[in-house]
Amino acid sequence: MKRFDTISVRIFSVLLLGILCSAALTWWLAFGERQNSISNERSSYRADRAKHAEQLIHAIDDLPAANREGLLKAIHRFGLRVVPVPTNVPAYQASTPYGIALSERLSKSFKIIPLPPAPENCLIRPDDRGPVDSCEALIFVLSDGSGLHQTIFPAKPPSTPIQAETYYYLALFLACIAGLALLVSRMTIRPLQQLAQAATDLGQDINRPALIETGAREIRQAISAFNFMQLRIRDHIQQRTQMLAAITHDLQTPLTRLRLRLEKVNDHELHDKLVGDLSNMQMMVKEGLDLARSMDSNESLQALDIDSLLDSICTDASDAGHEVNLIDKSKVTIMARPQALRRCLNNLIDNAIKYGHRAQIHLLQSTEARQKWLHICVRDSGNGIPPDQQNRVFEPFYRIETSRSRETGGTGLGLTIAMNIARQHNGKISLSNLPEGGLEVRLSLPIKA
Numbered sequence: 001m002k003r004f005d006t007i008s009v010r011i012f013s014v015l016l017l018g019i020l021c022s023a024a025l026t027w028w029l030a031f032g033e034r035q036n037s038i039s040n041e042r043s044s045y046r047a048d049r050a051k052h053a054e055q056l057i058h059a060i061d062d063l064p065a066a067n068r069e070g071l072l073k074a075i076h077r078f079g080l081r082v083v084p085v086p087t088n089v090p091a092y093q094a095s096t097p098y099g100i101a102l103s104e105r106l107s108k109s110f111k112i113i114p115l116p117p118a119p120e121n122c123l124i125r126p127d128d129r130g131p132v133d134s135c136e137a138l139i140f141v142l143s144d145g146s147g148l149h150q151t152i153f154p155a156k157p158p159s160t161p162i163q164a165e166t167y168y169y170l171a172l173f174l175a176c177i178a179g180l181a182l183l184v185s186r187m188t189i190r191p192l193q194q195l196a197q198a199a200t201d202l203g204q205d206i207n208r209p210a211l212i213e214t215g216a217r218e219i220r221q222a223i224s225a226f227n228f229m230q231l232r233i234r235d236h237i238q239q240r241t242q243m244l245a246a247i248t249h250d251l252q253t254p255l256t257r258l259r260l261r262l263e264k265v266n267d268h269e270l271h272d273k274l275v276g277d278l279s280n281m282q283m284m285v286k287e288g289l290d291l292a293r294s295m296d297s298n299e300s301l302q303a304l305d306i307d308s309l310l311d312s313i314c315t316d317a318s319d320a321g322h323e324v325n326l327i328d329k330s331k332v333t334i335m336a337r338p339q340a341l342r343r344c345l346n347n348l349i350d351n352a353i354k355y356g357h358r359a360q361i362h363l364l365q366s367t368e369a370r371q372k373w374l375h376i377c378v379r380d381s382g383n384g385i386p387p388d389q390q391n392r393v394f395e396p397f398y399r400i401e402t403s404r405s406r407e408t409g410g411t412g413l414g415l416t417i418a419m420n421i422a423r424q425h426n427g428k429i430s431l432s433n434l435p436e437g438g439l440e441v442r443l444s445l446p447i448k449a
Contacts, residue, residue: 020174061143071127078238083147083148085139086147112141114138134232135151195211213227252285258274299339306330306374307363322359324359324361335425344443351415352441353380358380373447377441382437385431395416398412427446
């Protein structure tokens, strides 16, 4: 059912259903008009036939009895024959429209005796096909007392309007309608798909080339607005990055001078405190610059063996004396920015070591909506994070521990930088507390062929 959530399928279904309903309505109206025309034509034919039969019966009644047989043989196609008038006939009303019309015209001039619709009461057809099982027989009592028997056969039903060839034409008609609806839906949805893909690519590369403005006027307006939005976002990020880079550069010089002047402080306790404060300031400036760079990476995408990258990161952490273990292997190659992704993973592992004392890395794979995902799960053995704060820890400078001490926590930018880098790769980061204790930080990255 998820296929019917797409705009292309909805447009295709609406067009196809609308055209089919219109065609069915047109067919119904045309068929009804055809039936009305046939009915009117039959009514007119019955009236003319009844009028001619009335004139003929009057003419037969005026003829001498000896001359009637010759006339009846000459006009045998009218189904008339002189018969004795029956004496005991059950009451029976005329049933066919022609019989009713004829009875209404002749009832004032002749006595009419309807006979039951039985095979013995039906005359032989002129084409010698034998007696029929369904007919209407009437006897008109002439002025000399003799009876004139007429057989009225039911009219043939109209031929069905749907012939064998009609089904082939109908199939061809439906195929043409389906092809037209499919073409229209694809023409309508293609520009939206291009914009959606461009928006996805924009998250990976803010410096991607602008879209070519082609198509209908509304599409060109949308593409132009998208290109302008991309330009504004790129200029905003570049200005912010340049501003932070300039601030960082300008602060390095006075911070360095302060550190040199602190060497002249004789009070060792005061000296250590001031040096610690300067170190914290330099670290905050560096992480602020890293945050800006995480939003504007000029590094190009390339095929990356995720197992090799994680093995290198774990080796570096182990060499530094930390307990970091890579539990699983994925054998997956993804498209990524190596340095940015390394910074993201380092931040996640550093947090696990800092707050959970160790890090275990598990690699999982899944498929969601035809998209394959690689999940890098970093697990620690700490106290976890309360569920109501798991979303807030991604906010810049937000820390669960509020002392702002470097010994008990960082600046609150590590997860923010990691989230920005994950979004650059069309990925996501989620947090969950483990049942046995500890926190799992899951970095999910799409696997592209």
